Structure formats: C-alpha cells, structure tokens
Amino acid sequence: MSEQKRTVALTVNGKRYEKEVEVRVTLADFIRHYLGLTGTHLGCEHGVCGACTILLDGRSARSCLMLAVQADGHEILTVEGIAPNEHELHPLQEAFRDNHGLQCGFCTPGMLTTLLEFLRDNPDPTEQEVRIALSGNLCRCTGYQGIVNAALDAAKRLQAGGAQWPAGMRPRAGA
Amino acid sequence: MKPPPFSYHDPRTVADAIGLLGRLENAKLLAGGQSLMPMLNMRYVLPDHVIDLNRVEGLSYIRETGGAIEIGAMTRQRELEFSDLIRTRLPLMQEAILQIGHRQTRNRGTIGGSLCHLDPAAELVTLGAGYDATVVATGAGGAREIAFKDFPVAYMTPALEPNEILTAVRFAPWPEGHGFAFVEFARRHGDFAITSAAVLLTADPAGRINRASVTIGGAAVTPVRATDVEQALVGQVPTPELLREACESCRAIEAIEDIHAPASYRQHLAAVLSRRALEKALTRIGQPVPAKLH
Numbered sequence: 001m002s003e004q005k006r007t008v009a010l011t012v013n014g015k016r017y018e019k020e021v022e023v024r025v026t027l028a029d030f031i032r033h034y035l036g037l038t039g040t041h042l043g044c045e046h047g048v049c050g051a052c053t054i055l056l057d058g059r060s061a062r063s064c065l066m067l068a069v070q071a072d073g074h075e076i077l078t079v080e081g082i083a084p085n086e087h088e089l090h091p092l093q094e095a096f097r098d099n100h101g102l103q104c105g106f107c108t109p110g111m112l113t114t115l116l117e118f119l120r121d122n123p124d125p126t127e128q129e130v131r132i133a134l135s136g137n138l139c140r141c142t143g144y145q146g147i148v149n150a151a152l153d154a155a156k157r158l159q160a161g162g163a164q165w166p167a168g169m170r171p172r173a174g175a
Numbered sequence: 176m177k178p179p180p181f182s183y184h185d186p187r188t189v190a191d192a193i194g195l196l197g198r199l200e201n202a203k204l205l206a207g208g209q210s211l212m213p214m215l216n217m218r219y220v221l222p223d224h225v226i227d228l229n230r231v232e233g234l235s236y237i238r239e240t241g242g243a244i245e246i247g248a249m250t251r252q253r254e255l256e257f258s259d260l261i262r263t264r265l266p267l268m269q270e271a272i273l274q275i276g277h278r279q280t281r282n283r284g285t286i287g288g289s290l291c292h293l294d295p296a297a298e299l300v301t302l303g304a305g306y307d308a309t310v311v312a313t314g315a316g317g318a319r320e321i322a323f324k325d326f327p328v329a330y331m332t333p334a335l336e337p338n339e340i341l342t343a344v345r346f347a348p349w350p351e352g353h354g355f356a357f358v359e360f361a362r363r364h365g366d367f368a369i370t371s372a373a374v375l376l377t378a379d380p381a382g383r384i385n386r387a388s389v390t391i392g393g394a395a396v397t398p399v400r401a402t403d404v405e406q407a408l409v410g411q412v413p414t415p416e417l418l419r420e421a422c423e424s425c426r427a428i429e430a431i432e433d434i435h436a437p438a439s440y441r442q443h444l445a446a447v448l449s450r451r452a453l454e455k456a457l458t459r460i461g462q463p464v465p466a467k468l469h
Contacts, residue, residue, distance in 0.1 A: 003182060003183070004180060004181075004182055004183070006183070022180075023181070023182070023183035023225075024177070024178040024179065024180055024181060024183075024215075025177075026177070026178070026212070026216070029177070045176040045177075045216050046176075046212075046213035046216050046217060047209060047212065047213050047280065050277070050279065053279050056282075059253070059282040060278055060279040060282055061279055061282050061283050062209075062279050062280065062283075064212070064216065065208050065209055065212040065213065065280075065283065066208060066212065066283070067178075067183070067205075067208075067212075067225075067227075069183055069185070069227075070208075070227065070229060114278070114279060117278065118278065131364075132364055133278065135277055135363065135364040135365045136276065136277025136278070136279050136280065136365055
C-alpha cells in the first residue's frame with residue numbers, strides 16, 4: 001500500500017480516464033497537466049482564491065486542496081463540462097456574458113462551478129446569499145457587481161427555462 | 176507551491192490506520208485536507224508518509240447516544256450544516272458552521288481535522304471549549320476519552336499520543352429553549368475569526384441566569400472560557416449595565432499578536448463580541464430554533 005505512484009481511474013465531464021500519477025500531484029495539476037483540461041485555473045494553490053473550484057460528485061471543492069489519488073473512483077465536473085455542446089453556452093455562462101460577469105476571465109471557471117452548485121441548491125437566492133456564496137472566489141477585475149448580477153440573472157433564466165444541468169449535476173435538495 | 180514527495184497510504188479501517196501510524200516514521204494524517212493540503216503545497220510540512228483517512232469506514236456519522244450528540248471524526252462540515260439533529264439540539268454549532276470558510280471548503284473540511292489542527296481561531300475548536308465536549312482518541316490499546324478542557328496542551332497542539340487518532344467527539348446538548356449565539360469578527364466573510372465569542376445560556380422563569388458558558392476564540396493561543404463573565408451572570412437578572420461590566424473582564428485575556436491585529440485589539444474585541452453574543456443569546460431564550468440561522 002505504500003508507494004509514490006498509483007493508477008487513478010475517474011470520470012471527468014462524463015468521460016472516463018485512467019492514468020498513472022505521482023501520489024503528491026494535486027487534483028488541480030492532474031486535471032490540467034495529465035488530462036489537458038486547462039480551463040481549471042490555479043491562482044493561489046493554497047485554498048484561498050477559488051479559481052480551481054471543481055465539482056466532486058456534484059459538490060464544489062478546491063482542486064488544489066485534494067490529491068489526484070483521492071479522486072479515484074469519483075466523478076468530476078470542470079468548467080469544460082458545463083456547456084451542453086460545442087456550439088451552445090449554459091444559461092449560467094450566457095448570463096455571465098450578458099452582465100459583464102467577467103473581464104480577464106481568470107476567476108471565471110471557479111465562479112461558474114461554485115454558482116452551478118449554489119443555484120442548484122438555492123434556485124431563488126437573494127443578492128446577499130449570492131455574495132456569501134461567492135465569498136470564497138476572488139476576482140481582481142470586475143469589482144464583483146457584474147458577477148453578482150450575472151448570478152441573479154442566471155437564477156431567473158434557469159427557473160424560466162427549466163433548469164438545465166450537466167450530467168451528474170441533477171438538482172438535489174439540502175445535503 | 177507543490178507538495179514534496181511522500182508515500183501515500185489509504186487504509187480502510189481505523190485499526191489499519193492506527194497500525195500505520197504506529198509503524199511509520201514522520202507520518203501525517205490527512206482528513207478533509209483544508210489545512211494540511213495548503214501546508215503541503217507550501218512545504219510547511221515535509222512528511223515521509225501521508226495516511227489518508229478518507230476511505231476509512233465508520234468515521235462519518237451524527238447520532239444521539241446516551242443523551243449526547245456524537246459526531247464521527249470524518250464528518251464533513253457540510254453534513255453538520257444540513258443536519259436537523261445539529262440544528263435542533265446544538266443550534267450554536269449550526270450558527271458557527273455557517274461562519275466556517277466557504278461552501279467549497281465545508282464540503283471537504285471535517286470536524287476531526289479541525290479539532291486536531293487546533294487553530295485557536297477555528298470555530299469548531301471554540302465550540303469544543305464552549306460545550307465542554309468530550310474527545311474520543313483511539314490508539315492500539317483501544318479508545319479513551321479526553322475532556323475538551325484538557326485537549327489543547329499548547330498552541331495548535333492537541334493532547335493526542337503520537338499513535339492515536341481522534342475518532343469521535345461528543346457534545347452534550349443544552350435544554351430546549353436555551354439561549355445561544357456565535358459572533359465573530361473577520362476581515363472577510365469566511366476568513367478565520369480574528370476574535371470570536373460563543374455563548375450558551377439558560378434562565379429560570381423569572382429571567383435569572385442559572386447557567387452560562389462564554390468562550391472567546393482567536394484571542395489567545397487556545398480558546399478561553401471567560402469564567403469571570405460566567406460567574407458574574409449566574410444568579411442575576413441581566414441588565415445592559417451588568418453585561419457591559421461583566422464583559423470588561425475579557426480585556427484581561429492574555430491575547431496573541433500577529434499581522435492581523437495587536438493583542439490590545441483582540442482584548443477589545445473579546446469584550447465587545449462577548450457582550451453582543453450575550454445580548455443575542457438572551458433574545459433567544461425560550462424561543463424555538465429558527466429553521467435558518469443565516
């Protein structure tokens with residue numbers, strides 16, 4: 001049981017991967033460098049900025065604070081898995097585009113993954129609830145107002161359109 | 176900003192985890208990873224072995240047992256946040272949980288990890304002191320109980336033997352209708368508290384306080400029970416003057432000083448936050464616990 005390399009088998013955005021990985025590699029680096037999914041960004045690498053947020057079995061987590069080996073057997077959703085296909089955006093992404101919810105875009109993957117879980121669990125949030133939900137995601141461009149507006153707009157779009165959730169992200173109540 | 180090389184172990188049972196801990200030199204236990212992983216990434220710690228507890232069975236539960244609420248060490252903060260048992264029986268815990276980090280960190284962070292890391296500013300550590308919790312430590316020879324007042328032996332140092340694992344923690348609920356409040360001051364929502372105050376109160380029908388627990392977190396190297404405040408309140412019908420005077424004694428706390436605030440500021444916060452927590456707790460005496468404590 002003691003080794004410095006292991007084989008990890010997991011599902012990312014609905015696709016199955018199996019890779020050998022050094023055990024000290026974080027899930028964030030695994031996603032970026034082993035799977036080539038560079039949409040997940042690394043800002044601080046110590047759990048403060050929120051840019052590396054992914055969904056692990058439908059729950060948000062900071063991928064810089066997990067080892068890749070810990071994700072063995074689990075299901076991951078990254079920013080690349082949010083849009084329904086190559087030609088369309090998810091309503092949450094459309095709301096970001098329409099409300100100036102991003103400028104440089106570095107924090108956006110973490111904002112989107114965080115909000116996807118939040119809006120699933122809180123379909124009709126107040127502005128204050130949105131601000132608290134985003135308190136673990138740092139943005140240095142927008143001053144947050146556009147992001148908060150985008151989140152509130154996305155909540156309306158998701159409710160109006162019948163919520164659309166990526167595979168493995170079905171709405172679920174409470175815990 | 177990348178973890179140093181180490182060997183990784185993921186035992187499936189508590190006995191195997193204890194066996195590894197006893198056998199391996201320079202090993203660290205990995206619980207929710209919200210403190211150890213940053214320390215690994217920044218290479219503050221350089222373990223030869225990481226023993227991951229995430230696949231150990233039977234360490235994640237919340238249950239009522241013998242009048243106490245027992246929580247398994249690997250129970251995530253999120254599970255505590257959404258537990259009706261916690262909300263109704265330990266409402267102070269629910270109020271505190273909502274001030275721990277963010278959804279992304281509560282989804283992973285565990286109660287056992289937080290208690291063992293023993294950051295004096297951590298909400299769960301402050302609650303352990305406020306509730307007089309009982310920690311269950313399991314080693315090769317079996318389990319033993321540690322009263323929370325004996326659990327912190329120094330700054331961020333729990334009273335665990337090198338081959339022991341914290342496996343559970345028990346909290347004794349206060350009677351239905353008790354007053355409670357968790358108030359903290361942090362620079363940003365979700366940050367560690369610079370100073371916090373946790374209050375539990377009961378009063379007789381005439382409004383006389385008959386039991387009080389007042390704890391200050393984040394001010395000193397370990398959480399501090401404000402026994403002077405507790406003693407000044409018990410037997411009294413509280414008035415704004417009494418609260419103000421009683422809480423002034425918190426300025427005597429031997430406070431720490433760091434980049435965030437000088438000792439004198441923490442002492443000031445201890446006096447102000449304990450008074451605010453008491454005021455809030457008093458309004459809740461005899462009231463049903465609200466469905467949402469946000």
